[in-house]
Every structure is written in C-alpha cells, then in structure tokens.
Amino acid sequence: MSNQEKQIIERTVIYVKQELAGAESGHDWWHIYRVWKLAERIAKEEKADVFVVILGALLHDIADAKFHDGDETVGPRIAEKFLHSQNLPEEIIGKILNIIRFVSFKNSDETPADNSLELQIIQDADRLDALGAIGIARAFSYGGFKMREMYNPGIPPNLKMSKAEYKKSESTTINHFYEKLFLLKEMMHTRTGKQLAEERHQFMEQFLEEFYAEWG
Numbered sequence: 001m002s003n004q005e006k007q008i009i010e011r012t013v014i015y016v017k018q019e020l021a022g023a024e025s026g027h028d029w030w031h032i033y034r035v036w037k038l039a040e041r042i043a044k045e046e047k048a049d050v051f052v053v054i055l056g057a058l059l060h061d062i063a064d065a066k067f068h069d070g071d072e073t074v075g076p077r078i079a080e081k082f083l084h085s086q087n088l089p090e091e092i093i094g095k096i097l098n099i100i101r102f103v104s105f106k107n108s109d110e111t112p113a114d115n116s117l118e119l120q121i122i123q124d125a126d127r128l129d130a131l132g133a134i135g136i137a138r139a140f141s142y143g144g145f146k147m148r149e150m151y152n153p154g155i156p157p158n159l160k161m162s163k164a165e166y167k168k169s170e171s172t173t174i175n176h177f178y179e180k181l182f183l184l185k186e187m188m189h190t191r192t193g194k195q196l197a198e199e200r201h202q203f204m205e206q207f208l209e210e211f212y213a214e215w216g
C-alpha cells in the first residue's frame with residue numbers, strides 16, 4: 001500500500017470517529033473498528049484489494065439508515081462527499097459506494113451493481129460482528145436503545161418479513177435471533193467467514209438454551 005493510501009486511511013479514521021461520536025454502542029466507532037480489522041484480515045487471505053476493503057469497512061455504517069428514518073441514501077451521499085474530498089479516482093469511489101449500498105442484511109435479496117469480492121468480504125465481517133458474544137451484546141444494546149422487550153413468550157418471531165417490515169419491526173430482542181442472527185451463518189462468502197460464523201452461531205445457541213432455562 002502506498003504512503004498516499006495510508007494517509008487517506010488515517011484521515012478516514014479521524015473522520016469516521018468524529019461522525020460517529022455519541023452513536024449507539026452497537027453501531028459506534030468500535031463496531032467500525034472490529035469490522036475494519038476483520039475485513040482487512042480476510043482481504044489479505046483472499047488476495048482482494050485491501051485499500052478498497054479498508055475504506056469500505058470504515059465507511060460502511062457512516063450513516064446507518066435505521067438512525068435516519070430508514071433513508072438509505074444518506075450514507076452513500078455522505079461517503080461520496082468525503083471520498084471526493086480525498087481526490088480518489090471515480091472507479092474507487094464507485095466501488096466503495098456500491099459496498100455501502102449493499103452491505104446491509106436488509107438488502108441481501110437485492111442484486112448489487114457489482115458483487116465484488118471486496119463487497120463480499122465486508123458483508124462477512126459486518127455479519128460476523130452480529131454473531132457470537134459481541135453480537136449478543138449488540139442485540140441487547142440496540143433493543144434497550146429502542147425500548148424493546150427482551151423477550152415475550154406471547155410474541156412469536158416473524159420469519160417471513162419483507163424488507164419494509166424488517167425496517168419497521170418492533171419485535172423483541174430474542175426474536176431478533178431468529179429473524180436475523182441465526183440466518184447469517186448460511187450467508188457467508190469466504191472460508192474465514194464461514195468458519196468464524198459456525199463458531200459464533202454455536203455460542204449463540206448455547207446462550208439461548210441458558211436464557212430459556214433461567215426464564216422458565
């Protein structure tokens with residue numbers, strides 16, 4: 001990686017930290033950091049474009065639609081403005097904006113403009129951060145942020161939600177395991193993603209067994 005690229009990454013880190021100051025703890029700078037480091041690791045293993053992967057990971061949640069009334073255009077618009085300020089080639093900007101538009105679970109049924117290896121790597125890293133111990137912590141953090149019930153035996157999970165229904169869902173945090181988290185293992189693209197997802201999936205299953213035992 002060139003010195004110029006390293007400097008752009010350093011400026012991007014500073015920018016993202018500033019933009020996400022005070023964000024909900026499941027979608028804050030540390031979520032970005034974890035996705036960045038895991039995506040970079042996978043990118044090197046898969047021989048992908050590490051520069052694009054790092055920038056895509058750093059900017060993938062710069063304006064998560066769930067915190068902007070569901071508007072999915074905010075993130076790409078903010079990221080594009082920043083990337084132009086860094087005088088990056090249009091080809092690289094296009095790749096990163098494509099990642100931001102299609103990285104999310106809620107867009108998994110849509111066909112990306114460019115289903116690049118770099119997009120797949122960041123999808124894996126982002127989804128892995130929704131699994132395992134950290135995934136559990138993030139789920140309950142966001143549930144608390146939205147004032148949702150942890151669990152209600154009288155509210156079954158909705159396993160056939162449309163994208164619009166998913167975006168508006170006010171379901172319990174435990175239902176979220178079935179409506180999203182337990183689906184992620186089968187959505188992994190890379191070898192490392194599949195391996196880590198299997199391990200983290202099993203941990204969440206063990207957690208729910210203990211949760212139900214204590215609840216009952």
